Amino acid sequence: MFESKYSGFLTAxxxxxxxxxxxxxxxxxxxxxxxxNINRSTSDFVDSFxxxxxxxxxxxxxxxxxxxAIEGTPVTSxxxxxxxxxxxxxxxxxxxxxxxxxxxxxVTKASIExxxxxxxxxxxxxxxxxxxxxxxxxxGLFFSNNKNLETGDKVYITxxxxxxxxxxxxxxxxxxxxxxxxFNRDTQGGRExxxxxxxxxxxxxxxxxxxxDEDGAV
Numbered sequence: 001m002f003e004s005k006y007s008g009f010l011t012a013x014x015x016x017x018x019x020x021x022x023x024x025x026x027x028x029x030x031x032x033x034x035x036x037n038i039n040r041s042t043s044d045f046v047d048s049f050x051x052x053x054x055x056x057x058x059x060x061x062x063x064x065x066x067x068x069a070i071e072g073t074p075v076t077s078x079x080x081x082x083x084x085x086x087x088x089x090x091x092x093x094x095x096x097x098x099x100x101x102x103x104x105x106x107v108t109k110a111s112i113e114x115x116x117x118x119x120x121x122x123x124x125x126x127x128x129x130x131x132x133x134x135x136x137x138x139x140g141l142f143f144s145n146n147k148n149l150e151t152g153d154k155v156y157i158t159x160x161x162x163x164x165x166x167x168x169x170x171x172x173x174x175x176x177x178x179x180x181x182x183f184n185r186d187t188q189g190g191r192e193x194x195x196x197x198x199x200x201x202x203x204x205x206x207x208x209x210x211x212x213d214e215d216g217a218v
Contacts, residue, residue, distance in 0.1 A: 046100040084114045090124035093156040097145040124159040136197040143197035167210035174204045190215035
Protein backbone atom coordinates (compact mmCIF):
# COMPACT_ATOMS: atom_id res chain seq x y z
CA MET A 1 0.00 0.00 0.00
CA PHE A 2 2.75 2.42 1.03
CA GLU A 3 4.91 1.42 -1.92
CA SER A 4 1.97 1.98 -4.28
CA LYS A 5 1.36 5.52 -2.96
CA TYR A 6 5.09 6.27 -3.07
CA SER A 7 5.30 5.01 -6.64
CA GLY A 8 2.28 7.15 -7.60
CA PHE A 9 3.88 10.21 -6.01
CA LEU A 10 7.12 9.68 -7.91
CA THR A 11 5.20 9.23 -11.17
CA ALA A 12 3.26 12.46 -10.60
CA UNK A 13 6.48 14.29 -9.69
CA UNK A 14 8.19 12.98 -12.81
CA UNK A 15 5.28 14.16 -14.98
CA UNK A 16 5.44 17.62 -13.39
CA UNK A 17 9.19 17.80 -13.99
CA UNK A 18 8.78 16.74 -17.63
CA UNK A 19 6.03 19.31 -18.17
CA UNK A 20 8.25 21.98 -16.59
CA UNK A 21 11.21 21.07 -18.81
CA UNK A 22 9.05 21.05 -21.94
CA UNK A 23 7.57 24.41 -20.97
CA UNK A 24 11.03 25.89 -20.34
CA UNK A 25 12.37 24.60 -23.64
CA UNK A 26 9.31 25.97 -25.40
CA UNK A 27 9.81 29.39 -23.83
CA UNK A 28 13.52 29.46 -24.68
CA UNK A 29 12.76 28.30 -28.21
CA UNK A 30 10.15 31.01 -28.71
CA UNK A 31 12.47 33.66 -27.25
CA UNK A 32 15.27 32.63 -29.61
CA UNK A 33 12.86 32.52 -32.57
CA UNK A 34 11.56 36.01 -31.74
CA UNK A 35 15.07 37.42 -31.34
CA UNK A 36 16.22 35.82 -34.60
CA ASN A 37 13.23 37.08 -36.60
CA ILE A 38 13.38 40.65 -35.29
CA ASN A 39 17.14 40.94 -35.75
CA ARG A 40 16.93 39.44 -39.24
CA SER A 41 14.09 41.81 -40.15
CA THR A 42 15.90 44.92 -38.90
CA SER A 43 19.20 43.85 -40.46
CA ASP A 44 17.54 43.21 -43.83
CA PHE A 45 15.89 46.63 -43.62
CA VAL A 46 19.21 48.36 -42.91
CA ASP A 47 20.86 46.58 -45.85
CA SER A 48 18.02 47.59 -48.18
CA PHE A 49 18.12 51.14 -46.83
CA UNK A 50 21.83 51.37 -47.61
CA UNK A 51 21.24 50.22 -51.16
CA UNK A 52 18.54 52.85 -51.66
CA UNK A 53 20.24 55.91 -50.14
CA UNK A 54 23.85 54.97 -50.79
CA UNK A 55 26.31 53.40 -48.38
CA UNK A 56 29.34 55.58 -47.82
CA UNK A 57 31.05 58.14 -45.66
CA UNK A 58 29.68 61.57 -44.95
CA UNK A 59 28.70 63.49 -48.06
CA UNK A 60 28.73 60.51 -50.44
CA UNK A 61 25.09 59.50 -50.17
CA UNK A 62 22.84 59.94 -53.15
CA UNK A 63 19.29 60.24 -52.02
CA UNK A 64 16.43 59.56 -49.67
CA UNK A 65 15.65 63.23 -49.04
CA UNK A 66 17.16 65.79 -46.68
CA UNK A 67 16.33 66.06 -42.99
CA UNK A 68 14.38 68.83 -41.36
CA ALA A 69 17.08 70.24 -39.07
CA ILE A 70 14.58 71.34 -36.42
CA GLU A 71 12.39 68.28 -36.04
CA GLY A 72 14.80 65.63 -37.28
CA THR A 73 12.15 64.14 -39.56
CA PRO A 74 12.17 63.55 -43.31
CA VAL A 75 11.02 66.44 -45.46
CA THR A 76 7.72 65.54 -47.15
CA SER A 77 8.37 63.57 -50.31
CA UNK A 78 6.46 61.26 -52.61
CA UNK A 79 7.77 58.19 -50.83
CA UNK A 80 8.64 58.39 -47.12
CA UNK A 81 10.62 55.37 -45.94
CA UNK A 82 8.78 53.37 -43.30
CA UNK A 83 9.42 50.29 -41.18
CA UNK A 84 6.39 48.38 -39.93
CA UNK A 85 4.27 51.47 -40.48
CA UNK A 86 6.59 53.92 -38.68
CA UNK A 87 8.54 56.73 -40.40
CA UNK A 88 12.27 56.07 -40.57
CA UNK A 89 14.82 58.88 -40.11
CA UNK A 90 17.99 56.81 -40.47
CA UNK A 91 19.77 53.66 -39.34
CA UNK A 92 22.15 52.76 -36.52
CA UNK A 93 24.91 50.14 -36.53
CA UNK A 94 27.06 49.12 -33.56
CA UNK A 95 29.60 46.43 -34.55
CA UNK A 96 30.61 45.74 -30.92
CA UNK A 97 27.12 44.38 -30.18
CA UNK A 98 26.28 43.26 -33.73
CA UNK A 99 23.37 45.74 -33.85
CA UNK A 100 21.71 46.96 -37.07
CA UNK A 101 18.40 48.81 -36.65
CA UNK A 102 16.30 51.45 -38.36
CA UNK A 103 15.88 54.63 -36.32
CA UNK A 104 12.21 55.54 -36.12
CA UNK A 105 10.92 59.11 -36.14
CA UNK A 106 9.78 59.31 -32.52
CA VAL A 107 9.33 57.25 -29.38
CA THR A 108 5.89 55.80 -28.80
CA LYS A 109 4.84 52.65 -26.97
CA ALA A 110 4.35 50.89 -30.30
CA SER A 111 7.40 52.25 -32.14
CA ILE A 112 9.97 51.03 -29.62
CA GLU A 113 8.43 47.58 -29.73
CA UNK A 114 9.44 47.52 -33.41
CA UNK A 115 12.88 49.19 -33.38
CA UNK A 116 14.73 52.07 -31.71
CA UNK A 117 13.51 55.66 -31.98
CA UNK A 118 14.38 59.32 -31.49
CA UNK A 119 13.41 60.47 -28.01
CA UNK A 120 14.86 63.98 -28.14
CA UNK A 121 16.94 66.25 -30.34
CA UNK A 122 17.43 67.44 -33.91
CA UNK A 123 17.67 64.04 -35.58
CA UNK A 124 20.42 61.80 -37.00
CA UNK A 125 23.68 63.53 -37.96
CA UNK A 126 22.39 67.02 -37.15
CA UNK A 127 24.33 69.48 -34.93
CA UNK A 128 23.42 69.01 -31.28
CA UNK A 129 22.55 65.98 -29.18
CA UNK A 130 20.10 63.39 -30.48
CA UNK A 131 18.81 60.90 -27.90
CA UNK A 132 17.89 57.46 -29.27
CA UNK A 133 15.92 55.15 -26.98
CA UNK A 134 15.47 51.40 -27.13
CA UNK A 135 14.14 48.63 -24.92
CA UNK A 136 16.29 46.29 -22.84
CA UNK A 137 14.47 42.96 -22.93
CA UNK A 138 17.61 41.18 -21.60
CA UNK A 139 17.49 38.85 -24.59
CA GLY A 140 19.73 40.53 -27.16
CA LEU A 141 16.96 42.58 -28.78
CA PHE A 142 17.08 46.36 -29.29
CA PHE A 143 19.49 47.94 -26.76
CA SER A 144 19.70 44.88 -24.48
CA ASN A 145 23.48 44.63 -25.02
CA ASN A 146 24.29 48.31 -24.46
CA LYS A 147 25.63 47.39 -21.04
CA ASN A 148 28.51 45.67 -22.84
CA LEU A 149 29.58 48.79 -24.75
CA GLU A 150 32.77 50.53 -23.73
CA THR A 151 34.50 53.87 -24.26
CA GLY A 152 36.07 53.86 -27.71
CA ASP A 153 33.45 51.63 -29.35
CA LYS A 154 32.05 52.91 -32.64
CA VAL A 155 28.46 53.83 -33.53
CA TYR A 156 27.53 54.38 -37.18
CA ILE A 157 24.55 56.57 -38.03
CA THR A 158 23.22 56.88 -41.59
CA UNK A 159 20.67 59.60 -42.28
CA UNK A 160 18.05 60.01 -45.00
CA UNK A 161 20.55 61.77 -47.27
CA UNK A 162 22.76 58.69 -47.24
CA UNK A 163 25.44 60.31 -45.09
CA UNK A 164 27.09 57.74 -42.83
CA UNK A 165 28.79 59.33 -39.84
CA UNK A 166 31.08 57.54 -37.37
CA UNK A 167 30.60 58.33 -33.67
CA UNK A 168 32.94 57.24 -30.89
CA UNK A 169 31.64 56.49 -27.40
CA UNK A 170 33.28 58.74 -24.81
CA UNK A 171 31.03 58.36 -21.76
CA UNK A 172 28.87 55.70 -20.12
CA UNK A 173 26.92 56.00 -16.88
CA UNK A 174 23.66 55.17 -15.11
CA UNK A 175 20.96 57.76 -14.54
CA UNK A 176 17.62 57.85 -12.77
CA UNK A 177 14.64 56.96 -14.94
CA UNK A 178 13.32 60.54 -14.94
CA UNK A 179 16.72 62.25 -15.33
CA UNK A 180 16.87 64.31 -18.54
CA UNK A 181 19.67 66.65 -17.51
CA UNK A 182 22.00 65.28 -20.18
CA PHE A 183 19.50 65.75 -23.03
CA ASN A 184 20.15 69.40 -23.79
CA ARG A 185 23.90 69.45 -23.23
CA ASP A 186 26.17 71.90 -25.01
CA THR A 187 27.87 70.13 -27.91
CA GLN A 188 29.53 73.37 -29.06
CA GLY A 189 28.04 72.93 -32.51
CA GLY A 190 29.20 69.34 -32.82
CA ARG A 191 27.09 66.25 -33.47
CA GLU A 192 26.49 63.80 -30.66
CA UNK A 193 24.19 60.85 -30.03
CA UNK A 194 22.99 59.51 -26.71
CA UNK A 195 21.75 55.93 -26.45
CA UNK A 196 19.28 55.33 -23.62
CA UNK A 197 17.91 52.07 -22.27
CA UNK A 198 16.91 50.66 -18.90
CA UNK A 199 19.21 48.60 -16.70
CA UNK A 200 18.57 44.87 -16.34
CA UNK A 201 16.63 45.46 -13.13
CA UNK A 202 14.71 48.41 -14.68
CA UNK A 203 15.61 50.63 -11.69
CA UNK A 204 17.76 53.07 -13.70
CA UNK A 205 18.91 53.84 -17.22
CA UNK A 206 22.16 53.06 -19.01
CA UNK A 207 23.30 56.16 -20.85
CA UNK A 208 25.85 56.00 -23.67
CA UNK A 209 27.26 59.26 -25.07
CA UNK A 210 29.10 59.37 -28.39
CA UNK A 211 30.61 62.16 -30.50
CA UNK A 212 31.04 62.38 -34.28
CA ASP A 213 34.67 61.74 -35.23
CA GLU A 214 34.57 64.45 -37.90
CA ASP A 215 33.70 67.07 -35.27
CA GLY A 216 36.92 66.77 -33.28
CA ALA A 217 38.98 64.44 -31.15
CA VAL A 218 37.11 62.30 -28.64
